[in-house]
Amino acid sequence: MAAGLFERLKADNAAVWDAYTRHDFVKGIQSGKLPREAFEFYLKQDYLFLIQFARAYALAIFKADNMTEMRAGLNGVKAILEIEMALHVAYCADWGIAEKDLETLEEAPENVAYTRFVLERGMAGDLLDLMVALSPCAIGYGEIGLALAESRDTKIEGNPYLSWIEMYAGAEYQELVAGMTAEIDEIAVTRFTEPRFAGLSKTFGTATKLEADFWQMGLNAA
Template sequence: MSGSPLSNHNGGDLFERLKAATASDWDAYVDHPFVRGLGDGTLPVESFRHYLAQDYLFLIQFARAYALAVFKGDTLAEMRQAASGVSAILDEMSLHVRLCEGWGLTAAELETVPEARATVAYTRYVIDTGLRGDLLDLQVALAPCVVGYAEIGATLAARPGALDAGNPYRDWIAEYAGEGYREVARRSRAALEASAAVRLSEARFDRLAGIFRQATRLEADFWQMGLTRAD
């Protein structure tokens, strides 16, 4: 690791610095038309169903990314934190299957859905980043998804009518705005900051910002894939 560990004095924590460095890309992700459609209930149902099926495949690959984080951990605490991420995702899969069934997608159908190009591009980028780099590189690549969904959920939940019975996507919004998922995001963010405390140098920040930017853009592409139902 080049340089000395980065002090956060006057700079905020790493996640906020990464967001600030990639502000236009971050805004395009968290305020994508797909997201706005969830908030006001105007998202076409078929777009949401396409997204749900691809998100199932996405979660499988993210479980593998967290398994890689176990390998990349330098301490038992880091390995345990990453292992808890694997368990959380695998536990979430059963909940996701039930959500999909509520939208007419059976477990058997989910097993046969091919990965869309946007799904492959995003998930393999995250895994490749982890393979090539260290734990901090991987955590930065994961952060736009894990922490970003909590921000999106909270923002949507605060919009008038988003949680009303007339919005078909209110359960999705409530899930990511809820305390359970906020705690997942807080733990992930805390792990990122703990990792940065021992691995981050000022000279390294620009490269991490590049990882964060690319992952954020791929998140926006994932929304776009859902919106247009691209394969």
């Protein structure tokens, strides 16, 4: 059953997904009380994270079986290198983090663990393995942003993280989320079989745990 594969994976890892999407880092963004040092460390590491995810989408081109899939991978690479990186650099500048400082950063162990896991799953498996490993980040941020934007408990006035919430709750990012969810289901049409579910669920669960560790990395730096 290929339809709704992402939702099946999320349901199969409900506790882990909840720990990721409701992490104390996320709650700090919601209340506006997240220590600035935690957020700035996260922002810096996220720059390096994007570089590795660009490599992952480049790998998606290699793993593709047809031109449609290759173009989707190319679009992912271009979106990161030509759009997201520039936006991230500009956002970091708003927080007083210069581009030259981003270029000399050292990757935190949590960053290395997460991004290399994604690349390893992509290299060892097929395109579906890779996209499942990527999905907790790409789709999860959209779910988190939307949930915070719609929650009555989210601090609006004076919240220094409001722009972060608005970015991931915004129509442009939500469209990306819908597109990736649909892409996973489309890829699954020719690659998914029921015996694969356990392995894919394990990949999804591990990637989600590593996402939560990425949040914790920021808290630990404060």
